[in-house]
Amino acid sequence: DAGVIQSPRHEVTEMGQEVTLRCKPISGHDYLFWYRQTMMRGLELLIYFNNNVPIDDSGMPEDRFSAKMPNASFSTLKIQPSEPRDSAVYFCASSLGVVTEAFFGQGTRLTVV
Amino acid sequence: ILNVEQSPQSLHVQEGDSTNFTCSFPSSNFYALHWYRWETAKSPEALFVMTLNGDEKKKGRISATLNTKEGYSYLYIKGSQPEDSATYLCAFMNTGFQKLVFGTGTRLLVSP
Numbered sequence A: 001d002a003g004v005i006q007s008p009r010h011e012v013t014e015m016g017q018e019v020t021l022r023c024k025p026i027s028g029h030d031y032l033f034w035y036r037q038t039m040m041r042g043l044e045l046l047i048y049f050n051n052n053v054p055i056d057d058s059g060m061p062e063d064r065f066s067a068k069m070p071n072a073s074f075s076t077l078k079i080q081p082s083e084p085r086d087s088a089v090y091f092c093a094s095s096l097g098v099v100t101e102a103f104f105g106q107g108t109r110l111t112v113v
Numbered sequence B: 001i002l003n004v005e006q007s008p009q010s011l012h013v014q015e016g017d018s019t020n021f022t023c024s025f026p027s028s029n030f031y032a033l034h035w036y037r038w039e040t041a042k043s044p045e046a047l048f049v050m051t052l053n054g055d056e057k058k059k060g061r062i063s064a065t066l067n068t069k070e071g072y073s074y075l076y077i078k079g080s081q082p083e084d085s086a087t088y089l090c091a092f093m094n095t096g097f098q099k100l101v102f103g104t105g106t107r108l109l110v111s112p
Helices: none
Strands: A005-007 A010-013 A019-024 A031-038 A042-050 A053-056 A065-071 A074-079 A088-095 A108-112 B005-007 B010-014 B019-024 B030-038 B045-050 B056-059 B062-067 B072-077 B086-094 B106-111
Touching (some): A010 A019, A019 A088, A042 A065, A074 A088, B005 B086, B019 B086, B019 B106
Antiparallel strands (some): A005 A019, A031 A088, A088 A108, B005 B019, B019 B072
């Protein structure tokens, strides 16, 4: 397996624009996680899915953020409208179980200007 | 809010030195403790998943211990090498939250 695949690797957008980040988890993994990494807060969990169902979205900062997992092999994280303070590296990770090791993608570096 | 603390924040050692870092977490309702290694410009990679009090795990020169009653875990690196330079993250999960809460990491630099 190629591991967790995220796209794009880098995204630069203007304030107010919609941004969509994509993730393909490892095949067979039932859990998918979206994390955001910032200098101030470190690595923080935004939302996670179990068998394509959102389980905990308490980490999603605002209504501007939404995430979907239409099937077992694809998830999106959308920010609409984007703001400069959303600039961060966004990681997707997947795992077999909620307590087992998480495998991270390469991350998407988002810059909102 | 769960608080996961790691110390020291950063560490600079010479090649061949042995070193250790600490991860502190709430001692109640423990479920699991993870250690990850995060190299610059890469993504975090799992080192260990620990679930039982007294657990000791080892992978090559790196080992970890777990004390759930007092709420800490130690990560040890024996004979540090420059390729060990990375940020080491611990992440805690309790039975209530059932999601990983990450510490801010210990940044290790090993000089040749």
